[in-house]
């Protein structure tokens with residue numbers, strides 16, 4: 437049987453890394469034709485880095501510089517070089533809490549994706565599930581989208597919905613959204629893998645969208 441050519445991915449995160457785990461588990465079990473080349477975090481003691489070690493994936497801490505919501509331009513340039521050096525072809529943001537700008541967007545056009553715990557364009561930003569509760573929504577969910585230079589903004593690739601239960605707590609809602617995230621994100625990465633594998637066949641190209 438011919439093997440699908442594997443897509444090299446880099447995962448960026450700032451926190452606990454449960455989405456990273458979902459993707460790495462799918463790779464390990466053999467049903468995602470990707471290779472995780474590198475995990476990068478802007479938080480020195482982020483559990484996502486421990487997770488990379490657990491799965492024996494190369495990992496690195498990127499000191500973010502003096503800004504709170506973005507990387508300093510030189511540091512973002514350094515991130516580009518690090519990812520390129522690792523051979524990364526698709527950048528997967530998994531709880532990476534900084535907005536990316538030109539260095540990354542120019543280096544990886546249509547090759548950076550993000551997951552967000554709301555039905556975008558509703559509730560971009562922090563703790564989106566709490567925003568949905570406060571707004572009195574009856575349905576929310578999660579979204580995977582291409583990344584641009586705005587917060588949780590860019591072409592939507594896939595969404596999953598969840599009904600908000602009466603009197604539901606924020607913790608319960610976030611936990612139920614995360615269950616969906618762990619299905620949706622690997623499924624979207626799998627789509628990229630499929631397109632990538634097809635593109636390696638003669639007369640085909642890896643299309644941009």
Ligand code: GAR
Nearest residue numbers: 451452453454455530531551552553
């Ligand atoms: C996820 O719920 C993800 O959707 C959210 O951060 C969490 C990371 O969890 N991302 C955003 O809010 C992006 N604006 P994880 O570290 O367990 O994957």
